[in-house]
Each structure stands twice: as structure tokens, then as C-alpha cells.
Amino acid sequence: MEESKQKLYNERLGRYLAAIKRKPIDRISTSIPVGSYADAISGYTIQELMYDPQKAEDRAVKFLKRYPEIDTFSAGFSSAVDFDILNSRLYRIPGRDIDPNSIRQFNEQEWMKADEYRRFIDDPIGFRMDIYFPRILGEYEKRGSIRSYIAFLKAGMQQGIAREQSRQINTRIKNEFAIPPSSQGIINAPFDTLTNLFRGLHGIMRDMFRQPDLVIEACEAILKQNLASCVAMADPKKQLPVWIGATRAGFLSPKQFEKFYWPTFYKGLMVLIEAGWTVRIFIEGNWNVHLDHLAEFPKGTVLFDLDNDTDIFTAHEKFGDKNAISGGIPTDMLILGTPEEVRQRVKLLIETVGKDGGWIPNSGGSIPAGCKPENFQAVLDAVKEFGVFHTGPAPKPEVSDMLDVKPQLPQIDRFITSWEEVKESNNWKIPGDEELIKRNWELFERMAYSWVISRR
Amino acid sequence: MKELVAAITNLEEEAAVAIVEKKLQAGVSAHDILAACNEGLIAVGDLFSEGEYFLTELMFSGEIMNSIMEKLTPYLSAGETTATKGKVVIGTVLGDIHDVGKNIVINLLKGHGYEVIDLGIDVPAAEFVKAVKETGAKVLGLSALLNTTYPEMKTVIDELKKAGLRDKVKVIIGGAICSEKVREFTGADDYATDAIKGVTFCNKVYGHE
Numbered sequence: 001m002e003e004s005k006q007k008l009y010n011e012r013l014g015r016y017l018a019a020i021k022r023k024p025i026d027r028i029s030t031s032i033p034v035g036s037y038a039d040a041i042s043g044y045t046i047q048e049l050m051y052d053p054q055k056a057e058d059r060a061v062k063f064l065k066r067y068p069e070i071d072t073f074s075a076g077f078s079s080a081v082d083f084d085i086l087n088s089r090l091y092r093i094p095g096r097d098i099d100p101n102s103i104r105q106f107n108e109q110e111w112m113k114a115d116e117y118r119r120f121i122d123d124p125i126g127f128r129m130d131i132y133f134p135r136i137l138g139e140y141e142k143r144g145s146i147r148s149y150i151a152f153l154k155a156g157m158q159q160g161i162a163r164e165q166s167r168q169i170n171t172r173i174k175n176e177f178a179i180p181p182s183s184q185g186i187i188n189a190p191f192d193t194l195t196n197l198f199r200g201l202h203g204i205m206r207d208m209f210r211q212p213d214l215v216i217e218a219c220e221a222i223l224k225q226n227l228a229s230c231v232a233m234a235d236p237k238k239q240l241p242v243w244i245g246a247t248r249a250g251f252l253s254p255k256q257f258e259k260f261y262w263p264t265f266y267k268g269l270m271v272l273i274e275a276g277w278t279v280r281i282f283i284e285g286n287w288n289v290h291l292d293h294l295a296e297f298p299k300g301t302v303l304f305d306l307d308n309d310t311d312i313f314t315a316h317e318k319f320g321d322k323n324a325i326s327g328g329i330p331t332d333m334l335i336l337g338t339p340e341e342v343r344q345r346v347k348l349l350i351e352t353v354g355k356d357g358g359w360i361p362n363s364g365g366s367i368p369a370g371c372k373p374e375n376f377q378a379v380l381d382a383v384k385e386f387g388v389f390h391t392g393p394a395p396k397p398e399v400s401d402m403l404d405v406k407p408q409l410p411q412i413d414r415f416i417t418s419w420e421e422v423k424e425s426n427n428w429k430i431p432g433d434e435e436l437i438k439r440n441w442e443l444f445e446r447m448a449y450s451w452v453i454s455r456r
Numbered sequence: 457m458k459e460l461v462a463a464i465t466n467l468e469e470e471a472a473v474a475i476v477e478k479k480l481q482a483g484v485s486a487h488d489i490l491a492a493c494n495e496g497l498i499a500v501g502d503l504f505s506e507g508e509y510f511l512t513e514l515m516f517s518g519e520i521m522n523s524i525m526e527k528l529t530p531y532l533s534a535g536e537t538t539a540t541k542g543k544v545v546i547g548t549v550l551g552d553i554h555d556v557g558k559n560i561v562i563n564l565l566k567g568h569g570y571e572v573i574d575l576g577i578d579v580p581a582a583e584f585v586k587a588v589k590e591t592g593a594k595v596l597g598l599s600a601l602l603n604t605t606y607p608e609m610k611t612v613i614d615e616l617k618k619a620g621l622r623d624k625v626k627v628i629i630g631g632a633i634c635s636e637k638v639r640e641f642t643g644a645d646d647y648a649t650d651a652i653k654g655v656t657f658c659n660k661v662y663g664h665e
């Protein structure tokens with residue numbers, strides 16, 4: 001990277017990381033989640049953005065040329081090809097099932113039945129391969145057919161390709177525009193995984209009343225899986241935060257939240273935090289009654305993106321001294337309001353929640369697709385007008401002092417067929433170097449295991 | 457019957473179903489049992505709007521009701537209608553498939569004695585207009601959870617105007633994204649971000665205050 005670009009990159013990253021760590025900054029960070037808005041103004045349909053990596057790249061390029069004020073941008077390519085290859089029934093795909101301009105839709109159902117918890121918990125791989133996949137993956141419905149084998153083969157190949165496509169876009173964005181991404185790696189709250197992918201809102205609601213112990217046990221089982229796959233994807237330099245969408249807590253009473261949601265959610269995030277990562281959580285829906293819990297996280301470890309329904313001022317009062325908050329510009333204001341209203345709102349938020357830098361502009365979770373461009377510009381202008389603390393240099397991106405700390409991961413065997421098993425069943429005598437063979441066998445076993453566990 | 461009301465109010469499913477079975481065996485009329493159940497559901501709705509109960513609890517009261525209805529249905533004589541407080545047409549607008557909130561509003565309205573014509577989800581403007589015309593309902597409820605549906609809600613109201621129905625029906629928009637701003641933009645009469653407001657609105661329109 002050119003020197004001037006490297007400098008700019010470091011400023012943006014340094015400011016963002018310092019905001020999360022609650023250290024002094026030169027101005028309010030503009031690490032604003034703009035995904036849907038960037039889609040909307042790209043000039044492409046959502047279908048095009050999901051099928052054509054060139055267009056996805058161009059979307060990012062166009063956006064960043066227009067808005068150089070932005071501090072971070074997540075430019076990845078979320079390919080729909082994968083959903084065709086296996087015919088995932090969890091999603092309705094723009095241009096294939098729904099209007100090319102509508103966003104991908106999640107098809108929530110009771111994909112796992114109420115009486116299947118035991119198998120789900122005790123045999124995560126068997127449950128998926130025998131029960132869950134035939135339901136959610138159309139191409140796997142006829143297991144054992146030629147078509148089903150080829151579908152899995154193609155899906156495996158596609159995973160590598162999609163990763164490379166995303167990497168290329170990100171590299172260009174970094175080198176040409178000097179912009180870091182806002183997060184690296186994802187983890188879900190176990191309760192959300194269970195609800196979204198397996199039981200659905202109605203199913204989980206009944207289970208909490210009718211079989212509460214199994215819900216808790218399932219969340220614990222999921223936590224182990226989620227942690228293991230998250231750590232493999234998180235930023236090895238421990239700078240960028242891990243991203244979490246916390247989606248289903250807004251439904252729960254405080255008692256249910258404390259019993260079903262919080263324990264495994266908190267435990268999982270603390271494993272990451274204690275190993276030196278920070279996390280960025282989208283607090284979806286109304287968390288007003290759960291805010292005290294969010295105050296439990298240690299200082300400088302979490303950035304909270306608050307949805308419209310959660311009161312940002314109360315949140316700030318409860319934990320604003322410890323951790324940074326983003327949000328507070330009502331979504332309907334960005335869509336229907338005027339630039340002056342937006343300016344006043346940003347001013348208010350900077351003077352209160354952001355008075356010492358612990359606020360990042362955002363509406364409920366992200367800038368909406370329908371945001372008026374003059375309103376988005378008003379956000380950026382107001383940051384320049386009210387959000388500059390000093391004109392000195394931005395803080396340098398801190399290198400983690402916890403690089404050597406290993407996360408305390410729960411022990412699970414992440415193999416489907418262990419080396420011992422394959423060696424024995426084939427009666428291999430191994431006259432040569434066993435380690436060499438075993439290492440590669442296990443590498444691919446772990447990849448396959450993760451693929452099966454996280455497949456949707 | 458007090459026991460039954462209490463069991464539903466406290467969300468005790470097994471107890472509630474057991475009481476219903478006992479009552480049926482003792483020859484109590486299914487209609488009286490149903491009335492007690494509605495009383496329980498309204499109590500749950502009240503607790504919900506007071507912030508005592510949360511969404512999953514409100515939803516579970518609907519589950520309990522389903523279990524009870526399995527027992528009651530064979531005893532409810534077919535075709536029998538009870539007088540209603542008025543008709544309400546309701547649906548989730550085109551492009552939006554969220555219906556959890558809408559269904560809660562419907563249950564609550566039914567509990568309060570309204571006849572509800574549920575058009576379901578992803579409903580085009582023309583269907584709302586048609587239903588209002590055919591049923592003569594004085595209230596139309598539009599549910600929407602996506603910001604992208606602001607223009608669609610406006611379209612429904614514009615279409616009502618074109619059909620000459622706007623002064624015959626009061627429109628309330630509902631869903632977490634609704635606000636005074638959105639109401640103004642769409643031209644609706646009122647907006648709601650909770651279910652109870654739907655009931656108060658209907659009571660006002662139909663004069664049941």
C-alpha cells in the first residue's frame with residue numbers, strides 16, 4: 001500500500017479501535033453500517049449484487065468514491081450461487097424466488113420438531129445429515145442419489161471460490177481506498193441460533209414453557225459449536241471486533257431472558273473478550289428491560305448497535321461510561337425527515353452519548369435502503385461540524401497485547417471420521433511418517449465438520 | 457369459572473385444559489367456557505400492555521387457547537353466531553410477510569368482541585379496497601414492519617380515496633416502524649405500536665367507549 005494510503009488507513013482504523021476501547025479520539029468515528037443504503041444507491045438490483053462479484057465490487061467502489069468520510073466499510077460479496085447449488089429452503093432469493101430488487105428473505109419455520117432435541121444435542125452431525133439437511137436442502141432431499149452427491153461436491157468447491165471473491169474485493173478496497181472492514185468473524189447467541197435455524201419463534205416460545213430444560217441444554221451445546229467456528233474466523237491480530245446480531249431477546253420477559261438467553265450469550269462473548277477480542281453487537285428490537293445486563297461487560301470491550309426500539313439515552317446512562325454505543329438516529333427520520341432534523345439529532349447525540357467519543361452514528365442497526373441521500377450527507381456533515389474533539393492526529397491502531405492468550409474453548413472433537421477410525425477400518429499399516437498423513441486428514445475433517453455444523 | 461380465568465391469566469396450560477375438560481363433563485355450556493377463556497385472554501392482553509407480560513407470554517396465551525379450542529370445538533354448535541361489536545378488516549401490506557404482531561391484534565380484537573376479517577400477509581392494495589367495500593367495515597388496520605412499506609401504506613389509502621371509500625372507513629396503521637411521521641406521510645387516521653391501541657381505536661370508531 002502507498003504510504004499516504006497506509007497513513008489514512010491507520011487513522012481510520014485507529015480511531016475506530018480507540019472508540020471501542022473508550023480511549024481518547026480526534027473525532028467521532030464514522031464506522032457506520034451502510035450495507036443496505038450502499039445496495040440501494042449502487043444502481044444494481046439485489047440479484048445482480050448477489051450473483052456478480054464485479055458488480056458487488058463496483059457497488060463498494062461507487063460508494064467509497066462518493067463518501068470518503070466513512071471510516072469503515074464491509075465490502076464482502078454474499079453470493080447467492082451457494083443457495084442455488086444446494087437449494088437452501090431457508091431463504092428466498094432475489095431474482096429467483098422474489099423480486100430482483102427485494103432483499104434476501106429468511107423463511108422461518110419449525111425445521112426441527114419439538115421432540116428432536118435429544119438427537120440435536122447428543123449427535124450434532126447425525127442430526128444434521130439425517131434429519132435437518134433433507135428438510136432444508138432441496139438438493140439433498142433424495143439422499144444417496146447422484147444429484148445429492150454432486151450438490152455437496154459443488155457446495156464445497158463454491159465455498160472456496162466465494163471466499164476468494166470476497167477477499168479480492170476487500171483487498172482492493174483496502175489498497176485503493178484505505179478503508180478497513182468494521183468487523184471480522186461472526187458469532188451468534190445460542191438462543192438465536194436455536195430459534196432462527198431450528199425451532200422458529202413459535203416453536204421456541206412453546207418450548208420455553210413446555211420443555212425449558214432442553215432449551216437450556218441445546219443452547220449450551222450450540223455455544224460450544226459457535227465458539228469453535230468463530231475463533232477460526234476472527235481477526236488473528238485481535239484488532240477488528242467480532243460481529244454478533246442479537247435478534248431474539250426483545251421478545252423475552254426478563255425472567256426468560258435471564259434463564260434462556262443471557263447465560264450462554266454472555267459466557268460465549270466473555271470467552272472471546274478474555275482472549276483479547278472486542279465484539280460489536282447489534283442489539284435488535286427492544287432491550288429496554290435487559291439493559292442492566294449489558295452493563296456487565298468490562299470496559300472497552302463491546303460496541304453496541306442499538307435498534308430504534310431501545311432507548312439510547314437510558315442505555316448511555318447504564319453503561320455509556322464503559323462501552324461505546326451506536327444508533328439513535330430514528331430510521332424514519334432518515335427516510336422521511338429533513339437534513340436539518342438529522343443535523344439537530346446528530347448534534348444532540350454527540351453532545352450527550354458521544355460527548356467523550358463513545359458514540360458512532362447509526363439508525364436502527366444500519367442505514368436503511370430508503371434513506372434520502374441528503375439525509376445521509378447530513379449525518380456526515382454533522383459529525384464534521386459537532387464531532388471533532390481536536391485537530392491533532394488520530395490515535396494509532398493499537399496492537400493487541402493479548403496476542404498470545406489462547407481462548408478457553410470447550411473441548412469438542414471436531415472430526416466426523418477420526419484418523420484412528422479411518423486407519424483401522426482400512427487396515428493401513430503406515431510404513432512412513434504417520435503424522436504427515438494424519439495432519440492433513442484432520443485438517444480436512446475439521447473443515448468438513450465446520451461446514452456441516454454451520455450449513456444453512 | 458374464576459379458576460379457568462386465573463389459569464389462563466397465569467399461563468398454566470395443563471391446569472386450564474384440565475378445568476375445561478372437567479367443565480365439559482359436568483355439562484357446562486361451551487359458550488360459557490369460551491367467554492371465560494376470552495376474559496382470561498383479555499387479562500393477559502392487559503398485563504402485556506402494562507409491561508408485566510412480554511411477547512412470548514402473550515403468544516403462549518394464544519397457544520393455550522388453541523389447546524382449549526381442540527376440546528371445545530366439538531361442543532360448539534355449528535353456524536351459531538354471536539352479536540359482534542363491529543367489523544374490522546386487517547392485513548399486512550404488500551411486500552411484507554410479518555404477521556406475529558398482526559395476529560396478536562386480531563386475537564385481542566376478537567377477544568373484545570369484534571368480527572375480524574383477516575386478509576393475511578403480503579396483501580395488495582386492491583384486496584384491502586375490495587374487502588372494505590364488501591364487508592362495510594368501518595375500521596381498516598394495516599400492519600407493516602418494514603420501512604420499505606411506507607409508500608405501500610400510502611397506496612392503500614390513496615386507492616381507498618379513488619374508490620370513494622375514504623370517508624366510510626377509518627384507517628389505523630400498526631407495527632414497530634409506525635410513528636406520527638409515518639401516519640402523516642401515509643394519510644392514515646392513527647398509528648399504533650401496540651395491540652391495545654387497536655382495540656381503543658375500534659371502540660372509538662364504533663362508539664363503545
Ligand code: B12
Nearest residue numbers: 105106285553554555556557597602603630631632651654
Ligand atoms: C420475527 C421477525 C421476522 C420473521 C417474521 C415471522 C412472522 N411470521 O411474522 C421472519 C424471520 C420471517 C422475518 C423476515 C424478515 N424480516 Co423481520 N423481523 C422479525 C422481528 C425479529 C420481530 C417482528 C415481530 O414479530 N415483532 C413482535 C410483534 C408483536 O411486534 P409488532 O409486529 O411490532 O406488533 C405489535 C405492534 O407493533 C402492534 N401492531 C402490529 N401490527 C399492527 C396492526 C394494527 C392495525 C395495530 C393496531 C397494531 C399493530 O401490535 C403488536 C403487538 O403489540 C423484527 C425485529 C424486532 N425485534 O422487531 C424483524 C424485522 C421487522 N425484520 C426485518 C427484516 C429486514 C426482515 C427481512 C427483510 C429479513 C430478511 N432479509 O429476510 C424479512 C422480510 C420478509 C418480508 N418481505 O417481510 C427488519 C425490518 C427493518 C425495517 N425497519 O425495515 C426488522 C426490524 C429487523 C431489523 N432490525 O433489521 N422477520
